[in-house]
Amino acid sequence: MEKSQRAEVVSLVPERSSIESAYRRFEAALESRLRTLFGTGSNELAQPPLTESWIGADETAFGDFLRDFNPDRDAQLLLMLALAPSLKPEFFDSLLQLAHPGAGEFPQFGGVRGKQHRGFLPTGDTALFLLAGDDLEARMRWQKLLAGDHPLVHNRVVYLEDAVEGDPPMSGRLMIDADLAERFINGKVRAPRASLKFPAQKLESGMEWDDLVLPPRTLTEIRELKNWVRNGNVLLDEWKMRSKLRPGCRALFFGPPGTGKTMTATVLGKVTGREVYKVDLSMVVSKFIGETEKNLAGLFDRAEHKDWILFFDEADALFGKRTQVRDAHDRYANQEVSFLLQRIETFAGLIILASNLAGNVDEAFARRFEHLVHFPMPRQSERLLIWKKGLPPVAALESGIDLAQIANRYELSGGMIMNVIRYVSLQAISRNERVLRLQDFLDGIRRENTKENKLE
Structure with a gap:
């Protein structure tokens, strides 16, 4: 993309969604840094204006995060650096080829390849390249921030994985919280499935x-x-x-x-x-x-x-x-x-x-x-209330049933009472009727007491 086209993209940012706006700004900043590395651009890192109107541009999950967290320019770049592979797997590879066709690997840029993800994945070194360049003092400051002092890292919005033993700490992958990334992209997060990793x-x-x-x-x-x-x-x-x-x-x-x-x-x-x-x-x-x-x-x-x-x-x-x-x-x-x-x-x-x-x-x-x-066993008044609240609203009690008497006579827990109600209701349904019968209540209570090794 030519610089004139890039300027046009930047000028249109406020009309885009929050996440697309951030993506385009990040893309422009990273391309500028790469062109500087390869001697094909200026020494200034692209700094499109970040206005309040852009931060609160929409009501998406990403827009809500920006309003709540209010990240500065560098924090936005760090966030997008970690998020980019989830948005576009070939993002970094394409940008490297755009900035320097035929380019191979560059240690300054950091990065690793995933086991299943075949594209470039950013590391702490990639963040240092983008945010500090060749400024040694800035690189040392950012290493400390990435180790835990930066608000995004402290709140585990983004984080560095541990490096392979023996490698420098900044060679660890730069990750974004998986649930947060899913919320940014899809608007909601699926509940994690039970597994050994999440028991x-x-x-x-x-x-x-x-x-x-x-x-x-x-x-x-x-x-x-x-x-x-x-x-x-x-x-x-x-x-x-x-x-x-x-x-x-x-x-x-x-x-x-x-x-x-x-x-x-x-x-x-x-x-x-x-x-x-x-x-x-x-x-x-x-x-x-x-x-x-x-x-x-x-x-x-x-x-x-x-x-x-x-x-x-x-x-x-x-x-x-x-x-x-x-x-x-x-x-x-x-x-x-x-x-x-x-x-x-x-x-x-x-x-x-x-x-x-x-x-x-x-x-x-x-x-x-x-x-x-x-959480003690419920008293008589509480048992009666559980009986009344637990009964199905579409069913009627058989004539002669006194819930107060049942609650007074049988010392059952709330869970046991709901098991009895379940049993009584299913018995009524099996008879194709909506009347709850006393004998079913007594049978259900006997079943529960048997479980607890109690006598009637």
């Missing part, structure tokens, strides 16, 4: 805040958690408390099975606009030394800066009391607990651990919880 599943529910039936004390604790999720950043940043308080928030939900721990975590995420991921401990814990820590590190790295809620159900399996060291297995098991303590301490979001018995959790963990939330 968690997204929790969703049709329940609302008013559907929670909890004792007053428990509900008060949950309201405090909701307040932190909504206002924690205000406390840390606007009230200048980040240097005085730990990041994130940690809560322990404890109580018998079926008392609403998982449902409450899910609804809490729904009403605060946060995604909730339930960690699959069977995929996390490994018999191989070091693998558990590796699996957990991958989970926490993916969740960092996402505003997710991490929910560890039946956490006793991983966060249980540390044992006396009798052999190598005990020593490494204790190391896993210590590793979790460290990651939980530094995680900036909300972590919820669920346990049937609070006494099963290591005391070192318990001291680190800001909230200990008890």
Whole structure:
């Protein structure tokens, strides 16, 4: 593309979408730097004007990011450098050929080839080439910024992968957060699939805040958690408390099975606009030394800066009391607990651990919880409310059924009550009717008590 054509592109930038505008500006800046390297252009790095009207040009995910983050010119170039391969795989190769036809590889430009991606991938050296050129002082300053001091890197919007052992640190690939790149390009992010690299599943529910039936004390604790999720950043940043308080928030939900721990975590995420991921401990814990820590590190790295809620159900399996060291297995098991303590301490979001018995959790963990939330078996009034809220609205009760009497006689958890309602409803459907019969209620309750080894 000729310079006259490039100027025309720049003049039209405000009419483009935010991401296309940024892409064209980045392309012009990088081409200018390359032409300087090859002696075919001026010594000035192209600096198209970055106006406020351009930053807020549209309502796309990328435009929203620009308004919220308000990156300066260099930060925009760094962001686009990491994003470019996702937009156009041949971007760097094409630009190199345009700036210097027949050019081979140039160490100054950095870059590597991917295993499956056949195009050029930028590294820290590529960023130094673009942002600092041959200025040694600027290169040293940018190395420090890329190592973690730059806001984009600190917030893991972009980051440097570790270099191959023995290679200079700036030879690591420059990456953009995969979820953020997908949001920029597609407008939304698909929930990550459960795997060894991400051992968690997204929790969703049709329940609302008013559907929670909890004792007053428990509900008060949950309201405090909701307040932190909504206002924690205000406390840390606007009230200048980040240097005085730990990041994130940690809560322990404890109580018998079926008392609403998982449902409450899910609804809490729904009403605060946060995604909730339930960690699959069977995929996390490994018999191989070091693998558990590796699996957990991958989970926490993916969740960092996402505003997710991490929910560890039946956490006793991983966060249980540390044992006396009798052999190598005990020593490494204790190391896993210590590793979790460290990651939980530094995680900036909300972590919820669920346990049937609070006494099963290591005391070192318990001291680190800001909230200990008890989920007891529901009382008679709460059981009655669960029965009433849980019944299908299209069905009617058989004459003579007294829900208050059932709630008073049978001490069931909320989960057990919903299992009974499910059973009773399916029995009615099998008879092609919409009447819920007493005998089905009694049969369903007997089934639940049998599961719990209870007598009627």
